[in-house]
Amino acid sequence: DTEVTQTPKHLVMGMTNKKSLKCEQHMGHRAMYWYKQKAKKPPELMFVYSYEKLSINESVPSRFSPECPNSSLLNLHLHALQPEDSALYLCASSLAPRGAGGLGTGELFFGEGSRLTVL
Amino acid sequence: QKEVEQNSGPLSVPEGAIASLNCTYSDRVSQSFFWYRQYSGKSPELIMSIYSNGDKEDGRFTAQLNKASQYVSLLIRDSQPSDSATYLCAVGSYNTDKLIFGTGTRLQVFP
Numbered sequence: 111d112t113e114v115t116q117t118p119k120h121l122v123m124g125m126t127n128k129k130s131l132k133c134e135q136h137m138g139h140r141a142m143y144w145y146k147q148k149a150k151k152p153p154e155l156m157f158v159y160s161y162e163k164l165s166i167n168e169s170v171p172s173r174f175s176p177e178c179p180n181s182s183l184l185n186l187h188l189h190a191l192q193p194e195d196s197a198l199y200l201c202a203s204s205l206a207p208r209g210a211g212g213l214g215t216g217e218l219f220f221g222e223g224s225r226l227t228v229l
Numbered sequence: 230q231k232e233v234e235q236n237s238g239p240l241s242v243p244e245g246a247i248a249s250l251n252c253t254y255s256d257r258v259s260q261s262f263f264w265y266r267q268y269s270g271k272s273p274e275l276i277m278s279i280y281s282n283g284d285k286e287d288g289r290f291t292a293q294l295n296k297a298s299q300y301v302s303l304l305i306r307d308s309q310p311s312d313s314a315t316y317l318c319a320v321g322s323y324n325t326d327k328l329i330f331g332t333g334t335r336l337q338v339f340p
Contacts, residue, residue: 208326215280
């Protein structure tokens with residue numbers, strides 16, 4: 111089973127709403143990622159968790175708040191978003207981290223994404 | 230600024246032909262190289278990874294890496310219309326979980 115599951119697949123929210131995106135994997139992977147992708151652009155890294163600890167934050171605005179409750183789950187909490195935050199949000203995992211001397215291969219397995227529209 | 234460059238395309242090839250996709254990168258210490266396929270409206274799917282100079286074959290796909298010239302390529306033999314997608318090149322360095330993605334090449338395979 112090589113699946114990363116993301117919910118919801120589609121989300122529409124107002125600028126004052128609070129919502130969360132969820133990601134789950136049961137492959138025993140110990141690195142998990144959030145990416146943001148706008149139309150016709152490559153994925154942009156937002157956050158990396160290595161062994162459930164936040165290891166990379168790419169200067170993401172605080173209206174995005176990641177959380178890794180355990181090795182299988184990754185959440186992205188959304189609050190007071192702007193219309194320009196509308197995008198496809200991708201969760202990915204890899205077997206092991208590559209940073210901090212990790213021995214990971216760097217291969218990422220992406221979920222299907224959550225398409226977010228901010229009104 | 231570390232960069233990964235790809236021709237945006239579209240690259241149009243007839244069914245059954247070989248499609249050749251190219252990628253160049255700027256960081257000489259890059260160590261890991263990946264090709265992802267992304268269908269319109271879908272998420273990226275890993276199709277090839279390569280770490281050392283030379284060729285790596287997997288079915289109809291061959292990845293080629295030349296670190297001295299700082300390029301990596303993907304050949305797709307016997308191209309099918311179902312191969313029509315955007316192909317993203319991604320490059321990683323030692324001791325970091327951050328991949329640098331190229332902007333992707335759109336491939337169109339026509340019957």
